[in-house]
Amino acid sequence: MRYLIVFAGVAGSAAAQDLPPALTDADFHPVNRLEAELGQLLFYDPILSGNRDVSCATCHHPAFGTSDGLSLGMGDGGIGLGPDRVADPDNLPEQRIPRNSPALFNLGAKEFTVLFHDGRIEVDPDRPGGLRTPLDADMVTGFASLLSAQTMFPVLSADEMAGHYSENDVAQAVRRGTITGQGGAWDIISGRVAGIPAYADKFIAVYDHIDDPAQIGFTDISNAVAAFMELEWRSDNAPFDAVLRGEASLPEPAATGMALFYGDAGCSTCHVGPFLTDHQFHAMGVPQIGPGKAERFESHASDLGRFRVTGDPADLYAFRTPSLRNVALTGPYGHSGAYADLRAFLIAHLDPVAALDSYDLDQALLPDLAVDDTRGFADSAAIAAAVTVDPVTLNNGALDALLAFLDSLTDPNAEAGVLGIPDTVPSGLTVARMPEG
DSSP states (O other), rough: OOEEOOOOTSOOOGGGGSSSOOOGGGGOHHHHHHHHHHHHHHOOOGGGSSSSSOOOOHBBBBGTBBBBBSSSSSOOTESSSSGGGOOOOSSSSOOOSOOOOOOTTTTBBTTTOSTTTTEEEOOOSSGGGGGEEEEEEGSEEEEEHHHHHGGGGGGOIIIIIITTTTTTTHHHHHHHTSSSSSSSSSHHHHHHHTTTTHHHHHHHHHHHTTTSGGGOOOOHHHHHHHHHHHHHHHOOOHHHHHHHHHSSOTTTTTHHHHHHHTTOOOGGSOOOOOTTTOOOOOOOOOOOOOSSSSOOTTTOOOBBBHHHHHGGGGGGGEEEEOTTTTTTGSBBBBOOHHHHHHSHHHHHHHHHHHHHHHOOOOGSSOOOOSSSTTTGGGHHHHHHHHHSSSEEOHHHHHHHHHHHHHTOOOOOOTTTOOOOOSOOOOTTTOOOOOOOO
């Protein structure tokens, strides 16, 4: 084990050559404001879900750092928002959503060419539609961006937005494997939206290729939602950004934390660049809790991570390096949300194998549900064996400094966004928002 002892003020400041360049408009795709305003309504409208009770905002809410504040969320079959979400006794979820809901900050930046914890959707100019996904080639045409294409998955997931096949027409179409074409799941969702005059008028006004509601397709809906996310959650106004622009320096202990981050603590080995991610996949020993990523006919609770995409044994239990932008707001942490507390996650990250050995489920934040969330513990030895990083030990002062630096990555505009939460949506369904007071 390698020990690093740092006392307040000793570490100095990170060398200028260690810091990434400041972000500019050139790092982001341009956004059509009218398209984003249409996408804002769709993002918060439960009309896109099978049972009309779950919106994108249910699991990606600004009040929880564009996540849901839970280790593993509940989509269909849940009531409430964030940590207050509970299982609906009249429509109990079959299981939790298998992975922690990722944050949405800066996903419209040009640098983001791979998405999801396992990277199963990725820009690939050699593939039809310019994308590599687990779906058939004819399902990826018409999406304006990678961010738009990722919306195809939640609406098809029974646990997230589609619901059970006995409950609604969208879920029944998914069950039949009918996704595209007339009567497919996407066609049903598009028809719902097109049938609302206020939406039809907005689509005709925004898109030149649409002059009749019947022409509204699922990809148009996805493109609008993506435009909203790109506009709403561009995040490049944190104290750290002022440092990168040469406009300010960090106070202590954040300055010492930055020096540690780019120095002896080794964080910048993976958390590089202005978004603090290498967009690669690493086995970091996060405990496996919840149902895992099993097919319906499988009974295990494993999540093999990137291996599920590549089949390469070197990718076993490896997951995508998340951006650390607004990380203080986006907990719980890890692909399985195993750690509700950022300090606890940081400590575990410094010595993953030891953390695996001592982990208990009390460190997670899980709504009550009659499931066994510990079945994945059976994989702990294999998860530990996949870890290749050397442990690092920091004293409490150094941990405090690192956490102060991570706080400096918080954009003061992160929660408010640009457009905010709409008062109402054209469907008239309930908009997900925190209760007042």
